Amino acid sequence: MKGMLYYDSKYGSTKQVCQWIVSEITIGQITINHITERMKHNVDYFIIGTPIFIGKPMASVIDFCHANKHYFKDKPLFLFITSWAESTIYRDECKKFLDMLKFHFKGHHLILVESLPGKLVMDKITRKDRKIMERLLRRLDNMSNEFQSESILFNDQRSEKLSRNFGRRINEVLRDKSYLF
Numbered sequence: 001m002k003g004m005l006y007y008d009s010k011y012g013s014t015k016q017v018c019q020w021i022v023s024e025i026t027i028g029q030i031t032i033n034h035i036t037e038r039m040k041h042n043v044d045y046f047i048i049g050t051p052i053f054i055g056k057p058m059a060s061v062i063d064f065c066h067a068n069k070h071y072f073k074d075k076p077l078f079l080f081i082t083s084w085a086e087s088t089i090y091r092d093e094c095k096k097f098l099d100m101l102k103f104h105f106k107g108h109h110l111i112l113v114e115s116l117p118g119k120l121v122m123d124k125i126t127r128k129d130r131k132i133m134e135r136l137l138r139r140l141d142n143m144s145n146e147f148q149s150e151s152i153l154f155n156d157q158r159s160e161k162l163s164r165n166f167g168r169r170i171n172e173v174l175r176d177k178s179y180l181f
């Protein structure tokens with residue numbers, strides 16, 4: 001059994017999450033590819049991952065999904081997102097982010113979807129992105145009395161345990177062939 005994981009990343013942190021996920025997949029072979037790499041479609045299943053930026057999956061990943069839709073047809077698909085919100089009390093928002101990603105796979109064979117915590121270090125992002133983030137936080141501060149951006153810690157919240165758990169769940173599905181049911 002062969003699988004391909006395709007992902008994109010702006011600041012590089014999602015690659016490690018991919019590595020943790022695949023480290024638990026012991027059924028057959030699985031390869032990690034950046035979405036700019038050549039499409040290798042002669043496989044049994046796909047895993048696709050994207051970070052969330054300004055409330056959306058990366059446009060590059062959505063474009064990649066549409067461009068390769070015919071290859072995904074009838075293959076088991078596993079999707080994941082990484083985000084800052086997942087590690088906060090606002091993690092419910094991530095359901096919406098996941099729904100946005102799932103929307104682009106309507107009619108496909110979606111087996112598992114997962115939201116995983118990511119990494120956001122304010123002084124390691126571009127000035128433009130920092131400004132975008134500041135605007136986003138101001139908007140959230142104004143929208144809700146409970147939201148207090150000053151109380152939020154922005155750091156590396158990636159979780160080896162949660163990422164590996166997702167990999168393990170994928171492995172179980174592949175092992176039990178439960179995607180056939």
Ligand SMILES: Cc1cc2nc3c(=O)[nH]c(=O)nc-3n(C[C@H](O)[C@H](O)[C@H](O)COP(=O)(O)O)c2cc1C
Nearest residue numbers: 009010011013014051052054055083084085118119
């Ligand atoms: C400009 C900017 C906007 C972001 N917007 C969101 C957002 O709307 N919601 C969220 O939960 N995380 C948001 N994030 C956090 C990213 O999803 C998180 O940092 C992710 O792990 C980055 O992955 P990467 O290092 O692979 O690019 C944002 C980060 C940046 C820099």
